[in-house]
Amino acid sequence: MFNTTIIIKSLPLLLEASVWTVVYSLTSVAIGFCIGTLMCAARLSTSPAARRVSAFYVSFFRGVPLLVQLLISYYCLPLVGINVPSSVAAVGTLALCTGAYITEILRGGFLGIPAGLIEAARMVGLSRTQILTRIEVPLAVRFTLPSLVNETTMMVKASSLISVVGVLELTRLAQNIATSTFQPLEIYLTAGAIYFVINGVITLLGALLESRFQLEAAR
Amino acid sequence: MTFNPAILLDNWRDLLDGLVLTLLIWVVGTVLGLAIGLVVATLQLFTNRWVAAPLTFYVALMRGTPFLIQLFVIYYGGPSFGLDLSPLTAGICGLALYGGAYFAEIFRAGFVSVSPGQIEAARMMGIGRLDIVRHVQLPQMLVIILPALANMTVLLSKETAVLSVITVNELTSVVQSIGSTTFAFAETLLFLALVYWALLEIVTAAARRLEKRVGRFMLRAQG
Amino acid sequence: MSEGPIIDVRGVWKRFGATEVLKGIDLSINKSDVTCIIGPSGSGKSTLLRCIAFLEEYSEGEIYIEGELLGFAQEGGKRRRVSEAEVARVRRNVGFVFQQFNLWPHMTALENVAAPLRLARGIAGDEAARRAGAMLEKVGLSARAGAYPSQLSGGQQQRVGIARALAMEPHIMLFDEPTSALDPELVGEVLQVMRDLAGEGMTMAVVTHEMGFAAQVADTVVFLDHGRIAASGSPEEVFRRDPNPRLRQFLQNYFDRNVFWQSEEGAAS
Numbered sequence: 001m002f003n004t005t006i007i008i009k010s011l012p013l014l015l016e017a018s019v020w021t022v023v024y025s026l027t028s029v030a031i032g033f034c035i036g037t038l039m040c041a042a043r044l045s046t047s048p049a050a051r052r053v054s055a056f057y058v059s060f061f062r063g064v065p066l067l068v069q070l071l072i073s074y075y076c077l078p079l080v081g082i083n084v085p086s087s088v089a090a091v092g093t094l095a096l097c098t099g100a101y102i103t104e105i106l107r108g109g110f111l112g113i114p115a116g117l118i119e120a121a122r123m124v125g126l127s128r129t130q131i132l133t134r135i136e137v138p139l140a141v142r143f144t145l146p147s148l149v150n151e152t153t154m155m156v157k158a159s160s161l162i163s164v165v166g167v168l169e170l171t172r173l174a175q176n177i178a179t180s181t182f183q184p185l186e187i188y189l190t191a192g193a194i195y196f197v198i199n200g201v202i203t204l205l206g207a208l209l210e211s212r213f214q215l216e217a218a219r
Numbered sequence: 220m221t222f223n224p225a226i227l228l229d230n231w232r233d234l235l236d237g238l239v240l241t242l243l244i245w246v247v248g249t250v251l252g253l254a255i256g257l258v259v260a261t262l263q264l265f266t267n268r269w270v271a272a273p274l275t276f277y278v279a280l281m282r283g284t285p286f287l288i289q290l291f292v293i294y295y296g297g298p299s300f301g302l303d304l305s306p307l308t309a310g311i312c313g314l315a316l317y318g319g320a321y322f323a324e325i326f327r328a329g330f331v332s333v334s335p336g337q338i339e340a341a342r343m344m345g346i347g348r349l350d351i352v353r354h355v356q357l358p359q360m361l362v363i364i365l366p367a368l369a370n371m372t373v374l375l376s377k378e379t380a381v382l383s384v385i386t387v388n389e390l391t392s393v394v395q396s397i398g399s400t401t402f403a404f405a406e407t408l409l410f411l412a413l414v415y416w417a418l419l420e421i422v423t424a425a426a427r428r429l430e431k432r433v434g435r436f437m438l439r440a441q442g
Numbered sequence: 443m444s445e446g447p448i449i450d451v452r453g454v455w456k457r458f459g460a461t462e463v464l465k466g467i468d469l470s471i472n473k474s475d476v477t478c479i480i481g482p483s484g485s486g487k488s489t490l491l492r493c494i495a496f497l498e499e500y501s502e503g504e505i506y507i508e509g510e511l512l513g514f515a516q517e518g519g520k521r522r523r524v525s526e527a528e529v530a531r532v533r534r535n536v537g538f539v540f541q542q543f544n545l546w547p548h549m550t551a552l553e554n555v556a557a558p559l560r561l562a563r564g565i566a567g568d569e570a571a572r573r574a575g576a577m578l579e580k581v582g583l584s585a586r587a588g589a590y591p592s593q594l595s596g597g598q599q600q601r602v603g604i605a606r607a608l609a610m611e612p613h614i615m616l617f618d619e620p621t622s623a624l625d626p627e628l629v630g631e632v633l634q635v636m637r638d639l640a641g642e643g644m645t646m647a648v649v650t651h652e653m654g655f656a657a658q659v660a661d662t663v664v665f666l667d668h669g670r671i672a673a674s675g676s677p678e679e680v681f682r683r684d685p686n687p688r689l690r691q692f693l694q695n696y697f698d699r700n701v702f703w704q705s706e707e708g709a710a711s
Contacts, residue, residue: 063415065377067380072409075408121558130562171285171287174291
């Protein structure tokens with residue numbers, strides 16, 4: 001029998017925990033975006049060393065399962081004398097992982113910017129940094145918005161893995177409730193529904209933003 | 220901190236078993252996922268909305284929720300509706316259902332990429348629906364969607380690690396248990412990362428070669 | 443300010459690998475001159491203009507902008523590429539209008555004009571917006587200030603491009619085929635803006651296929667062929683009297699393409 005009372009009773013707790021899911025995943029995407037921008041700049045720079053570092057970074061963090069990355073940061077950081085709360089280590093790992101994907105997304109965006117737009121900026125005297133921050137980054141973000149939004153939803157889902165290293169968020173709390181009430185089906189379905197709604201909202205916001213940009217960018 | 224790689228050698232048998240199981244899960248999960256994806260995409264496009272709508276919902280659901288939660292629902296929640304699966308079966312089914320949703324989206328995009336005029340022409344010649352799919356659409360779209368399919372297949376190989384959470388004895392699980400009995404976390408986990416990394420690089424390189432060959436083949440076929 | 447030419451091109455060569463695109467160009471443009479550069483495609487005319495803007499690095503020779511060497515520094519007989527900031531300083535008084543407009547699609551017309559004022563000149567936002575508004579008015583686009591490039595016609599986009607360059611108060615404006623990407627019926631509005639500018643005494647160098655514009659507005663017409671200046675002089679001299687056979691052929695092709703009605707006696711002048 002499908003037990004609805006348990007769902008109603010545990011829903012407030014699950015919703016409270018989902019706030020942490022949102023906070024952790026959005027924080028890591030924000031940090032990951034900064035890492036991604038830097039790594040992308042390194043990848044497109046003329047310095048062979050910077051290019052190699054960036055390529056190595058992307059290859060490693062996209063090549064190793066996130067769960068394994070989380071286990072490494074959880075078990076190995078203390079071994080080298082770094083003692084931070086597990087939530088901080090977990091968000092840092094999520095950020096590094098998503099940063100690698102964002103690097104690749106942005107790279108496509110940067111390469112897609114017509115050279116003429118940069119030339120125009122140079123001809124009106126913008127500096128290298130101004131061209132990067134005022135012209136290239138905004139354009140690359142607009143070109144790659146669907147991918148960036150998709151990456152954000154991927155991170156919301158991926159954040160469920162940090163439950164494995166003991167960080168309390170939606171999945172972890174669902175596990176706790178499921179084992180204490182012996183109603184795993186109801187609890188996990190509810191948790192799944194909450195993730196689904198969070199991602200639905202993010203996708204919707206992304207679509208809104210995109211339609212606003214489309215007005216500007218379509219030629 | 221001491222670093223003692225010999226621990227890996229001491230446990231080589233378990234590690235090998237774990238690796239084999241990881242590969243098995245990946246291959247079986249991917250093949251089943253591809254089948255699910257193709258069937259779902261075909262039904263979505265070529266049947267009425269009463270069939271298509273639930274399938275669209277399935278795809279959205281699998282893509283919108285964490286794989287880990289899906290595994291929990293199948294493995295821990297399954298018994299509530301009489302589905303009592305072993306961890307391995309639950310894991311493979313989960314992987315196939317998860318991958319299937321993504322593969323369905325890829326196939327759907329592929330179907331749409333073939334111009335409607337060609338399909339109209341085929342229909343005018345009286346070719347049946349399924350034959351149009353098989354002989355007109357699939358051959359053309361496969362080249363287009365091959366990179367996306369390969370990419371998804373590579374992603375699935377990483378998802379296999381999540382099965383360790385529902386106690387499937389694949390590589391990540393084996394390494395974790397060696398780690399917790401010997402406390403050699405650094406050696407074992409770094410080894411684990413390297414194995415996955417190498418595996419992914421190999422698979423990715425193979426996929427690129429396949430894409431190139433298929434691309435060349437198609438060029439020759441058209442020329 | 444020095445009394446010499448605004449632009450002085452001396453013996454400039456440009457090579458792309460083994461291909462020689464410019465083969466020793468000498469050209470000077472004085473204050474308030476309108477110089478139209480014409481020539482067949484592949485003759486190097488756009489490359490010349492892009493070298494004057496240092497969007498292309500020239501391989502040999504010198505280009506002076508108001509007396510300052512552009513892009514390089516002379517050091518003991520050898521030349522050294524200077525920094526991008528130094529290039530920007532030397533060409534701060536050069537405005538450039540692109541064939542493809544190159545408006546930034548994520549900014550409105552007003553922002554396209556105002557952003558460089560704020561960013562490159564450090565002018566406060568309000569003041570930059572005011573000046574940008576004035577520039578848009580000058581090109582007849584006040585009403586479209588809030589529109590994004592995608593919402594403007596090609597002619598309007600190019601006028602915004604001109605306003606963007608003008609807002610920096612340049613001493614010379616370079617136009618790289620400003621009407622070539624436009625539908626024919628939109629060419630007129632852009633040429634009118636350029637004509638007005640010339641009337642105000644703006645120094646201009648224009649790479650163009652609009653012979654009518656060159657004949658009416660230019661002080662000097664330069665005919666470029668295979669990377670060399672094959673003819674130059676007043677429009678009268680170049681269009682009517684210069685005997686260079688390549689020039690005559692080029693002009694004949696042009697007239698054949700454009701004259702759709704001619705009376706018995708009025709052949710291609």
